[in-house]
Amino acid sequence: MTKVIAINSSSRSDKKSKTKLMLNHLIKGMEKAGADVDLVNLRDKKIKYCAGCFSCWTKTPGKCVLKDDMTEEIFSQWKKADLAIYATPLFCHHMNALMSTFQERLLPSVLPFFEFDSDRTVHPERDKRPDFVWMSVCGFPDISEFETFSNYNKRSSNKKLIAEIYRAAAESMVDPKYKQTLQNILDATELAGIELIQSRKISQNTLITITQPLDDQKTIAQEVNMHWQEQISG
Numbered sequence: 001m002t003k004v005i006a007i008n009s010s011s012r013s014d015k016k017s018k019t020k021l022m023l024n025h026l027i028k029g030m031e032k033a034g035a036d037v038d039l040v041n042l043r044d045k046k047i048k049y050c051a052g053c054f055s056c057w058t059k060t061p062g063k064c065v066l067k068d069d070m071t072e073e074i075f076s077q078w079k080k081a082d083l084a085i086y087a088t089p090l091f092c093h094h095m096n097a098l099m100s101t102f103q104e105r106l107l108p109s110v111l112p113f114f115e116f117d118s119d120r121t122v123h124p125e126r127d128k129r130p131d132f133v134w135m136s137v138c139g140f141p142d143i144s145e146f147e148t149f150s151n152y153n154k155r156s157s158n159k160k161l162i163a164e165i166y167r168a169a170a171e172s173m174v175d176p177k178y179k180q181t182l183q184n185i186l187d188a189t190e191l192a193g194i195e196l197i198q199s200r201k202i203s204q205n206t207l208i209t210i211t212q213p214l215d216d217q218k219t220i221a222q223e224v225n226m227h228w229q230e231q232i233s234g
């Protein structure tokens, strides 16, 4: 049975979070395909910033000296997983701070030494790190919003990145006007979960359905501007 750890870094409640909405459907698909999925909501955990002391490479090899939920619980859970899903809202074209804090705290899982992977310098693994999938949602309707983030993900993947799931116009997709499109997107996200467990990849067709535009940019902009104007006017 595939063991999955799903890390959710949205700081919003489940009712409001579009990251969580997408992740819920991915998890549903993975469980349907027989995976054992542990969900970790980072906002409920105490995770300190990496102190940059490198003790995890020297004095306490493989173990962080900070005492918090990352050291006591999440790190060992993560190491046992075959597959990790990293689900984050896009903030300033990147993962949010909560996810970044989590990623930095994975440092004990690599060794300090430099070695080469083709023409790149990398750290060897101390522990077997799980393969991973990045999932992210953003507010703007342009899929190009994810370009910088996707480049980072590919650059830092060490061949462990098996899929990327990005959903633009995520706040707009819950507008009742897009009810049918939303249903298609969520069904495709569930299918992506099934595919990930069955074949360790997501088909192009499934990704096309997940990333489909809701509407043209101008229409989305008009709707969003009207929404914010109403919020400001009270």
Ligand SMILES: Cc1cc2nc3c(=O)[nH]c(=O)nc-3n(C[C@H](O)[C@H](O)[C@H](O)COP(=O)(O)O)c2cc1C
Pocket (backbone or CB within 6 Å): 010, 011, 012, 016, 017, 018, 019, 020, 088, 089, 090, 091, 092, 093, 094, 137, 138, 139, 140, 141, 145, 170, 171
């Ligand atoms: C601080 C901050 C930065 C953001 N940066 C971007 C951005 O660079 N591009 C974008 O399209 N949306 C951006 N957004 C919008 C979020 O990605 C969007 O609201 C998303 O739905 C949040 O995820 P959540 O609903 O799971 O919390 C930003 C939101 C916040 C609060």
